[in-house]
Amino acid sequence: MPVTMRMAFRNLIEHRAKSLIVGTLLALGMLIMVLGNAFLDASKRGIQTSFTQNYTGDIIITGVADGPVSLFGVQSVGGMEQTPTLPDYEKLFAHASTLPGVTAAAGMASGFGIATNESTDMSTNHEDQDSQESMMDAVMMLFGVDAANYWKLFKTIEIVDGHFLEPGESGVMIAADRLEKLAKHLKRNLKVGDEVLIQGINGSGIRLRSAKIVGTFKRVSEGAGPEQLTYIDIDTLRVLAGMTVGASENIKLDSTETSMLGTGNVDDLFNTDSFGTIDTPAKASAGKPLTEAGISSLLGDTSARERLNTADTGAWHSVLLRLEDPATAPVLIKGLNAWFAQEGITAVAGDWQKAAGPYAQSVDVLRIVFTVAIIILAIVAIIIIMNTLVVSIIERTGEIGTMRALGAGRIFVRELFAAETITLSVVFGIVGMGLAFVGSAIINGIGFKASNQFLEILFGGKILHTIINPMALVGSMVVIVLVGILASLYPVSVALRIQPVRAMQS
Amino acid sequence: MGIVELQNVRKVYPLGKVQVEAVKGVSFSIEKGDFISIAGPSGSGKTTILNMIGLVDQPTEGEVLLDGKPTSKLKDSELTRLRHETLGFIFQSFNLIPVLNVWENVEFPLLLGKTRVGKGEKNEWIDHLIEEVGLSEWRKHKSNELSGGQRQRVAIARALVTRPQIVLADEPTANLDSATGEQILELMKKINRELETTFIFSTHDARIVDIADHIIRLRDGLVIENRRRDEPAGTIRTMVGASAGAGA
Secondary structure, three states: OOHHHHHHHHHHHHOHHHHHHHHHHHHHHHHHHHHHHHHHHHHHHHHHHHHHHHHHOOEEEEEOOOOOEEOOEEOOOOHHHHOOOOOOHHHHHHHHHOOOOEEEEEEEEEEEEEEEOOOOOOOOOOOOHHHHHHHHHHEEEEEEEOOOOHHHHOOOEEEEEEOOOOOOOOOEEEEHHHHHHHHHHHOOOOOOOOEEEEEEEOOOOOEEEEEEEEEEEEEOOOOOOOOOEEEEEHHHHHHHOOOEHHHHOOOOOOHHHHHHHOOOOHHHHHOHHHHOOOOOHHHHOOOOOOOHHHHHHHHOOOHHHHHHOOEOOOOOOEEEEEEOOHHHHHHHHHHHHHHHHHHOOOEEEEOHHHHHOHHHHHHHHHHHHHHHHHHHHHHHHHHHHHHHHHHHHHHOHHHHHHHHHOOOOHHHHHHHHHHHHHHHHHHHHHHHHHHHHHHHHHHHHHOOEOOOHHHHHHHOOOEOOOOOOHHHHHHHHHHHHHHHHHHHHHHHHHHHOOOOOHHHHO | OOOEEEEEEEEEEEEOOEEEEEEEEEEEEEOOOOEEEEEOOOOOOHHHHHHHHOOOOOOOEEEEEEOOEEOOOOOHHHHHHHHHHHEEEEOOOOOOOOOOEHHHHHHHHHHOOOOOOOHHHHHHHHHHHHHHOOOHHHOOOEHHHOOHHHHHHHHHHHHHOOOOOEEEEEOOOOOOOHHHHHHHHHHHHHHHHHHOOEEEEEEOOHHHHHHOOEEEEEEOOEEEEEEEOOOOOOOEOOOOOOOOOOOO
C-alpha cells in the first residue's frame, strides 16, 4: 500500500473524533441522497406503471397548442378551453394504429363536468367545509372514449356492475367507490341504469346532458391517478366540452354584420336604428297569456342553433397507443413526429410523461426541490468539513513541517490529504449506503399507506415504496467524494503554506 | 572549500511592527566530516543559523552555500530535493510521525525521493540503522510507546537513512536526561567517525561542546568564537573571500 494511503488510514483512526464528525456528515449525506433518490425513482416508476396501464398507454398523439398538451388538457392559462382537436384524425389514426409494434390504439377526448340535479340551485352557498367536500365529490374528470377500441387498450379496468360502454351507446361508467359519494351529493340513490345530469365546465357556456350509468368499475392495478375519473361516451363528452359543430365551423357574416364589428362606439350597436322597431314581449302579449308556444314563436327558427350545438363527430383530443415493447416508444415517437411533419399534420406524439402531464411533472418538481435541498446540504456539509479539516491541519502543523523538512514536496502533502479525504468519503459513503439499504428495507417492510390523493401521487401508488437504483448509488458516491474533495481544497492550501521551518518550532 | 559556507548572512524577522535582527552578518565555513557545535545562549541566533543551513529558512541577506553551491535562488522544489538528498534532521522534540512505527519512521525519507532503492537493500539498510541505534526490539512500536531517548534514537536513524552528507541536530539532548543524552551523543559521534557524516549541532549543552571538533559560539546574532577543538578558546577563524563582519 502506498505510504500516503497507509498514513491516511492511520491518521483517520488516530484522529477518530474528527473523522467521526466529518464521516457522520458524509454518511448522512449519502443516506439522504440514496433514500431520496430511491423514493423518487419508486414514485416515478409507480406513476409510470399506473399511468401507462390505466390512463395513457405508451404513446399519446395530440394536437399542437401553445403549452404542453396532456390527457388533462393544455398546461397554460385557459386550460381545457385551448385543448386542440386532432387534425386529419382518420388518416392519422389509420397510420398510427397500423404501425409495427402497436398492439392497440384508441381515440379519446377529455373534459370536466359536475354531477347535478335539475333542482340544484347553483347559487347555493358552498362555503362550509362539508358542502365544499360534497362539491368535490360531484366533480368529474370526463374521459370521452372510443368504446370500440379503448377497452382493448386498458385491460386493467374491471366492471363491478353493469357493462362496458359499447360502441354507439350513450352513457357513463363511474368508479364503484365513487358512486356512493356521488349519490350522497345528489341526495338520492344511484345505481346502474339511473340517469345522472352532468353540467359541462368549459368556456363556451353551460351545457347540461343527462347520461345513463351503464356500469361501475374498479381497477386491477391501483395507483396514482385522477380520483374523479368517469368514462363517458364520446358524443356526450363532445357536447359537454364544447366540441360542437358550431365550435369548429366557420361562420360567414353578411356585410351588415361585418360593418357592425367595425363600429367604434359601442352605444351605436344598441340604438334603435340598429334593431328597427320590434315588439317587446310585454307589448306582443298584451292581453294574452304567456305560453311556451308564444315564446318559441318569438325566438323564431332555432334549427340553425341546434345544428351548431350538435357534437362534431370528427373531433378527438388524442390518440393513445399500446406497444408490444414499451422500450421502443422513443423510436416510434420520433418516426410519428417525422411523419406528421412530412404530411403537414399539426400533431405531436409523446411518451407517457407527456400524456400524464402534471402528474408526471409532480415527480420532476419534487426531484428539483430535492436536488436544491441536496445542494444546500452539500454546501453546509462542505463548510463544516472544511472547518474541521482546517483545525486538524493546524494541530498537525509540526508533523507537516517535519515531513517537508525531511524532503516531502507539496505534491506529497496534497496526496496525503487527498487520500485522507477520499478514504473518509468512500468509507463513510459505504456506511451511508448501508444505512440507506436498511432504511429502504424498513420503509418497504412497514408499507406506509397513502392517506390522500396527494400522497398517492407522491408515493407513486397507494403504498410508499423505495427502489434503490445502482446508478443513483454510483452518482451519490461521486457526489460524496466530490464534497470531500471540495471541502479539503482550502484546508490543503493551508497545509501547503506550512513551511518546513515549522518543524523546528513544534 | 567547506561543505557548508555562510557568507555575510543576516536574518531579520518581523515581530509585530518591529524588525528583529536575529543574525547580524555571519560568515563561517564547515568542513566535511566535522562534528560541529554551534553554541550560545537562548536568542543568540543558533537555531536560526541551523535553519538556514538546513534550507528550511532563507537569509534576509548573504548566502548559504552547500557543497560550494549557492542556495538563495533555488526554487521550493529544488530546496526540497536538496534537503532530501543532502541533509538529515534531528529535532529537539524528536518530531517522529505519530502514525508510523519505528521501522516506518526510519523508512519514511526513502519514500519521498525520486531515487528508488531495491527493496532488499532498503530493508537491510533500515534494519542495520535500527540495530545501530539499539531499537531492534522496538521496530514495530509507535513513537508514543517509546521513551524520549528511544525516540531520539529513531530520529537519528531516520536522519541517516538517506546517507546524507550533513546531519543537522537542533538541541538533540535538550529533552533527554543526562545519561540518555550521553548515550545519544556517543552514538552520533560513532556514526560521525564511521560514516564521515558531518554533524552540526545547535546547543548550549556543554557535553556537546566538549566533544565537538569545531566550535562556533554566538551571542546576540554575532560569532564570538569560531575555532577547532585544538585551537585556543576565543579564536575567531576567518574565511577566505568573505567579509570579516563583526564576528567572522
